Amino acid sequence: xxxxxxxxxxxxxxxxxxxxxxxxxxxxxxxxxxxxxxxxxxxxxxxxxxxxxxxxxxxxxxxxxxxxxxxxxxxxxxxxxxxxxxxxxxxxxxxxxxxxxxxxxxxxxxxxxxxxxxxxxxxxxxxxxxxxxxxxxxxxxxxxxxxxxxxxxxxxxxxxxxxxxxxxxxxxxxxxxxxxxxxxxxxxxxxxxxxxxxxxxxxxxxxxxxxxxxxx
Numbered sequence: 001x002x003x004x005x006x007x008x009x010x011x012x013x014x015x016x017x018x019x020x021x022x023x024x025x026x027x028x029x030x031x032x033x034x035x036x037x038x039x040x041x042x043x044x045x046x047x048x049x050x051x052x053x054x055x056x057x058x059x060x061x062x063x064x065x066x067x068x069x070x071x072x073x074x075x076x077x078x079x080x081x082x083x084x085x086x087x088x089x090x091x092x093x094x095x096x097x098x099x100x101x102x103x104x105x106x107x108x109x110x111x112x113x114x115x116x117x118x119x120x121x122x123x124x125x126x127x128x129x130x131x132x133x134x135x136x137x138x139x140x141x142x143x144x145x146x147x148x149x150x151x152x153x154x155x156x157x158x159x160x161x162x163x164x165x166x167x168x169x170x171x172x173x174x175x176x177x178x179x180x181x182x183x184x185x186x187x188x189x190x191x192x193x194x195x196x197x198x199x200x201x202x203x204x205x206x207x208x209x210x211x212x213x214x215x216x
Contacts (some may be wrong), residue, residue, distance in 0.1 A: 057146035063091020063103025069110040
């Protein structure tokens with residue numbers, strides 16, 4: 001008999017492959033998803049310029065970005081465009097010895113380095129996963145009376161954020177849009193197809209997110 005973990009992983013990877021082949025192969029990759037889009041993992045995602053993103057109560061940057069501040073620059077552009085007047089830095093503890101101490105601190109440092117006003121940055125220093133970061137953001141949103149957020153991440157992480165946020169945020173009455181810099185996916189325009197160079201680790205995490213979503 002195969003161990004339950006191995007069986008579960010095999011089923012998850014099979015689910016990912018089936019989902020990608022049947023539902024994602026011919027779809028535009030995500031630049032931003034309007035919060036009014038229908039619920040579900042097979043929604044058609046659309047590419048929109050920042051001018052089409054509706055104002056929100058806050059912009060939130062997921063931890064784990066790069067030192068080129070790719071995610072933070074997207075958040076800054078959204079902030080400058082008046083989408084929201086606060087940027088939330090997300091992410092819990094980093095490995096011991098890292099000078100930033102938390103992913104949120106690293107995000108905040110990069111935001112400050114590109115000119116974001118310090119008083120425009122809010123901190124959410126908990127959550128060791130995408131789901132954990134979003135649960136912490138949900139709690140912060142409830143505490144502040146926020147009803148809508150823009151979630152900024154990287155191209156290969158966007159689908160997983162979309163799936164998990166649908167479960168964590170929208171089910172709690174908080175609307176969301178997922179945004180990233182399309183050029184970061186290797187294109188010169190606002191759209192691109194699925195990036196086939198995504199890591200096995202990201203695919204495995206996405207498989208889990210899809211499995212949880214379809215189990216609801």
